[in-house]
Amino acid sequence: MKNYIIKRLLLIIPILLGITIITFSIIHLTPGGFTTVNLQMDIRTSPDSIARLKSLYGLDRPLHIQYLNWLKRFVFFDFGNSFLDGRPVLKKVAERLPATLLLNISALILEFFIAIIIGVTSALKRNSFYDKSMTVITFIGYSIPSFWLALILMLIFGVKLDLLPISGLKSVNFDFLSSGEKIIDILKHLVLPVFITAFGGLAYISRYVKTNMIETLSQQYIKASYAKGLSENIIIYKHALKNSLLPVITLLGLSLPGLIGGSFIFETIFAWPGMGRLAYESALNFDYPVIMGVVTMAAFLTLLGNLLADISYAFVDPRIRYR
């Protein structure tokens, strides 16, 4: 077990290297770039000052040297400073991460919770009206463009009914609220984004759970459990449910990529101060150190999440635990 975890942790290194090389190549090899876009627009900038700026940021050196330099600093957790405001990348990321995690983890929990209930109940009442309506509802969630739904819900709940705040993580008067009110304030801000995120993901997970459950119910050990004279409750909620939920752990691990840093459309609509918007702004402004920082952090967290999912799977499934 220990060896396995160490091996997996070591495997993260080449993957991270690959990711940073790909990102680095994309931002540096494509036409355009920091100096061209941000400076050449300005007529006053002389070619001379561009060159000076380039050498200041190390952009005049060969690409592989630039990458190695970046890597050298990365080993010491130094992601450099933002081109835009000169602040350390790590600090910028650290500011944004909590909001992203709060939104995505709440959405993920809600999404899996509801999806599992829908999946299991649909499997038990297969082909019933309930099953069919759940299919339609979850598929509506899956197919609806989330930004469009966000716009409409903001219009209804935020503007027309004035029930929920429509942007940001906190209200303007947040600092003046009592701690209880602060929690309620954040929760209110969470409602719409969490609902919309979770709604979109329901179909995939609930279908997955449903198919698994149906397959498990057709297994011979379920038939054997009936033959033992066990009650239906024990058979469904102990034997069938546990077996069909095991693979969901893997699914949880697989749904991590994109959660951190990939939800910028969403964060833009809700003016959510998260990593996604940081990524979006840095990409638009060719802020290389921030882009690299965001991608590396997102990838690292995703890989860690995957590893955790695999390890917990191994702990729950005796077929892997005792080999």
Next chain:
Amino acid sequence: MKKILEINNLKKNFRTERIFFGSNKIIKAVDDVFFSINSGEICALVGESGSGKTTIARCIAGLETFDSGSILFKGTPLIFKTKEERRKIQYIFQDTYNSLNPRMRIDDTISEPIKYHFEIKGQKLNEEVNKLLKKVGLNESFRKKFPHELSGGQRQRIVIARALSLKPELIIADEPVSNLDVSIQAQILQLFLELNIKDKITFLFITHDLRIVYNLADYVIVMKDGKIVEQGQTQKIYSKPQSDYTQNLLYSIPASPFKN
């Protein structure tokens, strides 16, 4: 008698795939195996699951590589470089459902190897396919069908026809009847006997069923855990089994006459 196949020092190890933790073990699937088959004989390879019989068969047919040793076909090592060499050894599988490409009609399944190896076309090809179908006890109406429209026994007949289309000298039959009903088993086994007698095809017949072996095979090889336990003429093995394992196998036949 001439030897059609000689197997010397054959060894093949498998490494168990390590999914999570623990080190991978090495399993000796085939461990230093020697035997030979005479031309025109039916040789039976007998053993329980995991004894390595299928691995040997797949090595002979070139579907699997081996670690060391040699396999000689009519005195020369098999490398399957030429079309000619390829067609001479054919294989019949246990799983009749997966033996046929589900997207190909029976017609295409049987004529494809003929077209590829003998470059026959048109009317001649047509006749050849009909002849093969007739040989395995089916009629022309099967040509237009897909595998899922046939019963297990019929599918196995098609597999045999496909193998015969290449005019092989050696057919390896890997548990060819164990997925079939008893009343169909006998039909297929009788077909094998006829092919052996009339067409002089040599068979390497893999099975765990000692009742079948007794009536089918000239020569028997008994395997356990990758090793050959005993080999010899069928009559001899059945009347005077040398090893305890063979004896145990004979006792274990349901309603075995050897028990008393």
Next chain:
Amino acid sequence: MGNIIEINDLCVNYRTQNQEKIYALRNLKLIIKKGETVAIVGESGCGKSTLAISLINLLPENAEVSGSIKIDGKEILDKNNKELQNVRGEKIGMIFQEPGASLNPIFSIKEQIEETIKFHKKISDKKILKDMSINLLREVGIKDAERIYESFPHQLSGGLQQRVMIAIALSLSPEILIADEPTTSLDVTVQAQIIELLNKLKKQRNLTTILITHDLHLALELSKRIIVIYAGEVVEDGYIKSEKDAEHPYTKALFEIIPDVIKKRKKFKIIKGELPDMKKIYERCNFSDRCNFVHEKCREISLELVRADKNYVRCLFPLKGRKK
């Protein structure tokens, strides 16, 4: 001795996805006495497994059932899952083909034996449960019962898995044991051991044993009374020891096509043709197309199971008795 199982006019058919019907069992009648051992022999698709699961009323949703099955005089076909809980496991223990698939892979053997006892006997004392389980495992011939008790299914060989299944099936001391192809996925040597175990258990526990198998010789090893089914119907029912006792042509043919190991023939006797289409009901003998003794009349009327010489057969021209 009284009748423990009475089956009358049992018909089971399955609805396929294309809304066709497969007639798996057709007007089946069968009486089994207390303490008797019976082997039900048939080829795949003849309905023998359908019969097995009908006995505990565990047919899949797409099955339609009619007729009656009485266990100890009580009808079971009109009962729901909850009402059947004290029949399944307590009255009838059952083991299946492929023991590996019958055990839930994520629970330990301990858990899977004990849950049955816990649920039915309402025992929760861990010590008692453990003692009971270990004793059961020993009874089915598992030597290192303590270790097996703590293991998970995938750690056991097929033979051990089947022994565990037998232990679970016997954990509530049922009167009836149904073994549905218990050895089909096992090696021959292991098969012999399992049959030996079943022979021992049925005597020790005075079990009414029903063996369902496609292997006629295996049936002979365990049981004197052999019931042969073909195309959803019983074609012969009686005490059969060898080919000589067969009174139905199909039973005789089954003996003939399975090669013996006494006299080498280098020839296989065959039954021509294939099994009949189970989607159709014919008003004639279902075996007539393949029968060596067929008569014109066989293709004209459907038959009843009647006594020929010693056995009950469904044949107009049985091989013994009633000769015309």
Next chain:
Amino acid sequence: MKKMIWTGGIILVFFLCLAIFAPFISSYDYKEQNINLRLQPPSSKHIFGTDEFGRDVFARMLYGARVSISVGFLAIAIATLIGVSYGAISGYYGGLIDNIMMRIVDIILTIPVLFLILMLIVYLGPSISNIIIIIGLTSWTDIARIVRAEVLKIKNFAFVDAAKLIGLPKKIIIFKYIILNISGPILVYIVFGISGAILTESGLSFLGLGVQPPFPSWGNILTAGKDYIHTAWWLVLFPGIFIFLTVFSLNILGEGLRDFFNPKLKRE
């Protein structure tokens, strides 16, 4: 299952017809501006109303269908081509090749796809062809993985061995014996892929990085409309519904096909 395939199929065909026969359905020109008629609500003359430049929204939606749907189809055509060959090679050859190829997929999967697309579009420019190529180049991993998994399964089937025993060349074995037999799952992923690509394009448009005006796409019609959401609801409602219905029909179709090709569900 069949109902899902039919419902999805019919809605999809309806939108395809709208796209193909656009000039015959509406007599308006999608780029003809008329300042006098700006932001008119739906009426019998302009059934979906007009936009801020007085252009007929219905005509723009029809031509937008052409752009949105073809972005989806073409992008996934590229993705399928890459994904199927990548997955087939990886699965068929196995061993080290497979290991390396799958690690590369792992790497790509760990970068948030949308972010990758965003970066590429920011740097390469949001022309229609760039958008198609970029979406195509970033969405082949799912197909590659499913094809690899299926190839791994099928290459052990006896009929593939049988083809080897005949001595057939590798390319015939891979295509006629393997890929032909997994065309079902591939089709399912193509259908889901197209719906994903249409959503991606509309999301990019929403950020101003999708198909650029004056070309209409459903996404950029919607985006242009969002500034007028309080006064001209039709500018947001209709494109949203069109995107939703098309994506919905594709997803339902995909799901129906998935069940149709699933042997496990078939047996029941």
